[in-house]
Amino acid sequence: MQAQPPNPSLAPSLAASNLACRRGDRLLFRKLSFTLGEGDALHITGANGTGKTTLMRALAGFTTPFAGEVSREGELGLLDERPALDPDLPLGKALGFWNAVDGGGDPSQVYGKLGLSNLLEVPVRYLSTGQRKRAGLAALMGRSVPIWLLDEPLSGLDTAAIETVTRLIEGHVKGGGLALIASHQRLEIEGLQTLELGDYVPARAVEEEE
Ligand SMILES: Nc1ncnc2c1ncn2[C@@H]1O[C@H](COP(=O)(O)OP(=O)(O)OP(=O)(O)O)[C@@H](O)[C@H]1O
Structure with missing residues (x-):
């Protein structure tokens, strides 16, 4: 079966349904669901090693999630540490x-x-x-x-560049795009939603970390 070409007349969207990802034999997070549409910006937070990069790569389709589904309308681009x-x-x-x-x-x-x-x-x-x-x-x-997946977009930037990049992200979503931003930094973006990935870590994984 041939993949359907993206239909640019449809509004962009990105949804995760009951998503779980693992690395090696460790389940990083599970039961993660969200739906984002035109004009939405979501800040993904979480301690080092929680699985933010893993989540971004799964959303981008570069890795297969352990469970659950990703669905989207519109093209996406991933910005990570390897441009x-x-x-x-x-x-x-x-x-x-x-x-x-x-x-x-x-x-x-x-x-x-x-x-x-x-x-x-x-x-x-x-x-x-x-x-x-x-x-x-x-x-x-x-x-x-239309869909931006940004993994630590502000790391390594000076103060002026942080402001510039923040405004560019804000402009993108205000213009009808959508953005997911994994970052340890505070983001000053109007209407920004937050998802704490640590809330989706299975209890056993938390105990193992302690
Ligand atoms: N190829 C791999 N094989 C096994 N485990 C891996 C692999 N790559 C990453 N991991 C582990 O998966 C976990 C999640 O890594 P990930 O990079 O997604 O976390 P993160 O939340 O983005 O972390 P950070 O905030 O440090 O960037 C970490 O414990 C990491 O050691």
Whole structure:
């Protein structure tokens, strides 16, 4: 059976139903359900090792959950600590690849906002941690996908960049997109909902941690 192509006329949505994920033989979380639609932003919190990255990857379809289902309407993009940018290409060319693939509009405004305009000739491998993170977001924005999965999008960013990226996320959801943000940092985003992943950790796993 052929997969149905996404229907851009439908509003984006992302839902998890009774989701459980494990790593090795350890059940990280279970009975996790939520539904997000156009304009929703959800902050996923949880101590180190709770399973936030695992959850993001399961939602993105990169790993199969142990139980439950993920359903979505609309394309998604995942920003994690490994931005999909060729390390050997100059940043501008590496970002241009994504723009060409997904047919985004003129990216120069985004580069300016994210402070990347002067770095476009620099090979990706020479970028600092914060610059790389900003480049990853620029790549995501170039793709014009409605669903953003952001794994620690603010880590390694300076104060000004934290503010910029926060406003870009807010702008994305206000424009009808939706965003899930796994972060240890406080997020100042209007209407933000919060999901504490620790609430879904099975009791035995909590005892093992103690
Ligand atoms: N490949 C793997 N095999 C087995 N266990 C793994 C593997 N990768 C991660 N884990 C374990 O799965 C658990 C969840 O990891 P995950 O990275 O999802 O947590 P996290 O909540 O994102 O943590 P952090 O806040 O530190 O980023 C951790 O205990 C980790 O050690």
